[in-house]
Amino acid sequence: MAVWLARLWEALLNYHLFDVPEAVVYVSETALDQRAKNSGKRMHRLRGKKQAAETGEFFSNAMHLGLIARQLGADEAVPVMAVLFRDTDNKRSAPGQLWQTKWDSMVNGFAAAAFDFGVPMVPKPKSEAWLLCAGQTARHSHAGLEDISGNDKSPNSAKDQWDAFMKSPQTAAQEAEWCSIHPGDWQNLLTMPSFKAFYDRFHAVANAILHPGQVAA
Numbered sequence: 122m123a124v125w126l127a128r129l130w131e132a133l134l135n136y137h138l139f140d141v142p143e144a145v146v147y148v149s150e151t152a153l154d155q156r157a158k159n160s161g162k163r164m165h166r167l168r169g170k171k172q173a174a175e176t177g178e179f180f181s182n183a184m185h186l187g188l189i190a191r192q193l194g195a196d197e198a199v200p201v202m203a204v205l206f207r208d209t210d211n212k213r214s215a216p217g218q219l220w221q222t223k224w225d226s227m228v229n230g231f232a233a234a235a236f237d238f239g240v241p242m243v244p245k246p247k248s249e250a251w252l253l254c255a256g257q258t259a260r261h262s263h264a265g266l267e268d269i270s271g272n273d274k275s276p277n278s279a280k281d282q283w284d285a286f287m288k289s290p291q292t293a294a295q296e297a298e299w300c301s302i303h304p305g306d307w308q309n310l311l312t313m314p315s316f317k318a319f320y321d322r323f324h325a326v327a328n329a330i331l332h333p334g335q336v337a338a
Contacts, residue, residue: 122206122248123147124300126323133327146193148186156189157181176226179207183230183239191236200330203231204240204323208247209315210271220245220315237337238326245315246271249283252296254313255304256286262312 123145127138138144183205190203205227209220224241231239244251245267254263270278284290291299310316329337
């Protein structure tokens, strides 16, 4: 997914971020959780009983990532985009609601950090579904890929289908190399609502960064 992010930026900047030292900073989920723990208090909005349990975790992750990005931007005197990646992972009922809950939690977390350049990246059900779509050549809607199971133990899961498509399990390095040239364009992926939400938010934030004075609505 980081390779795709770099490709999206390259189309706007005409250079590859990975070629620029320290242009990309990775913050692990463990680091975000530890930062939240060290804060000494649970930093998330109160939620109703009907809201998914993920609300607090993803709100907290987004808020702390936003705070880190704000500090990095202040230290380096440059605008910073923060992209928070998490799979939806459809293991529960009402998967559409689960995706929306996670997305909204991230948006609210970035807002709580007073950080305007946050981008949720939430594949549905998980990144393998996006990869499968990127490998398709037929020009039609591939939104149905969002309905396959994200549970790796389920029959015909997203991961199983991706491994079958590639004819063997892939390492992270192999996937990164594949993503450097696939897809040739983003048209098929834009038929997947979860990818389009990310893609639109990415460009809104990128435009606000590249054209100061614009708002990343």
